[in-house]
Amino acid sequence: MYKDDSRRVALIGTGLVGMSYAYALLNQNACDELVLVDIDRKRAEGEAMDLNHGLAFSGSHMKIRAGDYAECADADIVVICAGVAQKPGESRLDLLQRNTEVFRSIIGPVMASGFKGLFLVATNPVDIMARITQQLSGLDPRRVIGSGTALDTARLRYLLGDYFSVDPRNVHAYVIGEHGDSEFVPWSQAMVATKSVLDICAESGGKYCTAEMETISGEVRDAAQKIIEAKRSTYYGIGMALVRITRAIFGNESSVLTVSTLLRGEYGQQDVYAGVPCIVGRDGVRDVIHLKLTAEEQRKFDASCRVLKDTYEGLQLNK
Numbered sequence: 280m281y282k283d284d285s286r287r288v289a290l291i292g293t294g295l296v297g298m299s300y301a302y303a304l305l306n307q308n309a310c311d312e313l314v315l316v317d318i319d320r321k322r323a324e325g326e327a328m329d330l331n332h333g334l335a336f337s338g339s340h341m342k343i344r345a346g347d348y349a350e351c352a353d354a355d356i357v358v359i360c361a362g363v364a365q366k367p368g369e370s371r372l373d374l375l376q377r378n379t380e381v382f383r384s385i386i387g388p389v390m391a392s393g394f395k396g397l398f399l400v401a402t403n404p405v406d407i408m409a410r411i412t413q414q415l416s417g418l419d420p421r422r423v424i425g426s427g428t429a430l431d432t433a434r435l436r437y438l439l440g441d442y443f444s445v446d447p448r449n450v451h452a453y454v455i456g457e458h459g460d461s462e463f464v465p466w467s468q469a470m471v472a473t474k475s476v477l478d479i480c481a482e483s484g485g486k487y488c489t490a491e492m493e494t495i496s497g498e499v500r501d502a503a504q505k506i507i508e509a510k511r512s513t514y515y516g517i518g519m520a521l522v523r524i525t526r527a528i529f530g531n532e533s534s535v536l537t538v539s540t541l542l543r544g545e546y547g548q549q550d551v552y553a554g555v556p557c558i559v560g561r562d563g564v565r566d567v568i569h570l571k572l573t574a575e576e577q578r579k580f581d582a583s584c585r586v587l588k589d590t591y592e593g594l595q596l597n598k
């Protein structure tokens with residue numbers, strides 16, 4: 280029925296994050312077929328109806344329906360947004376145990392369908408959930424991607440663009456490490472066009488200051504918590520970040536995005552999923568870009584990976 284080059288997505292978890300992603304997919308015409316799967320089948324059906332009623336107003340011909348795991352067989356990407364949302368005051372890592380059980384009930388049936396595509400994971404704590412997905416699925420790690428610090432990086436570029444009065448698209452700076460409290464900005468690698476942000480501050484005669492950079496990275500780190508306090512949860516930003524990653528995959532764009540990937544020697548780290556700049560295309564993560572970190576930045580990166588490893592290893596013990 281569909282052309283062989285159809286872009287097929289199966290979305291597991293049709294809550295706020297999942298449906299923000301689906302809505303953005305529809306508005307950006309970013310796939311051809313979307314199957315909505317949720318433990319609450321009625322909810323998935325209602326969401327499919329609602330989106331379908333918007334089709335006439337969109338430029339998209341997306342085929343949207345509620346379905347079950349068997350329909351993941353033909354999917355190019357299975358996007359997982361299922362899980363329990365973060366509550367005020369609750370850390371992302373606190374969510375781990377509950378979400379691990381949710382993932383056990385998802386990955387098995389997806390793989391049993393004969394699925395041979397890519398996983399894109401948004402559920403928190405996302406670096407750990409991506410690693411669990413890779414472990415449970417047995418897929419090539421390059422084909423199992425976490426949304427990582429993609430959204431944090433977008434927030435950073437927006438804030439830096441605002442501070443320097445420059446289009447965020449001309450700001451090249453990354454948040455790396457855990458998507459969470461230990462994430463950080465390697466400022467030595469932050470540029471406006473090709474000029475270092477630290478040099479811009481040093482040469483500005485006091486107009487811009489490096490102390491402000493720390494305020495900005497703090498704002499990025501605390502953004503999710505602030506939004507959760509104000510409106511219970513965050514979803515539009517992550518929905519759009521997931522569409523950006525989806526487009527990079529379907530378009531085989533080789534775009535640089537700070538997704539969470541399995542490190543195998545890069546940045547001196549092994550066997551840990553963490554957010555780093557990656558080249559993303561049709562087969563997932565093609566390459567990791569190894570930034571030249573200062574000794575202090577490397578120490579922060581190691582500390583962030585330590586947090587992730589300790590958490591993951593704790594989980595193994597709880598099995």
Ligand code: NAD
Pocket residue numbers: 291292293294295296297316317318319322360361362363364365374378381382384385400401402403404405426427430458512513514517
């Ligand atoms: P939500 O409660 O609105 O939606 C979760 C959905 O998962 C619900 O529809 C629920 O029925 C479904 N679900 C639960 N258990 C399931 C199972 N076993 N099988 C299939 N479906 C199941 O939550 P939300 O606000 O959409 O958040 C979803 C996840 O996304 C959370 O883990 C949240 O922390 C995370 N999140 C990640 C980022 C990021 O940057 N990576 C940003 C925001 C939120």
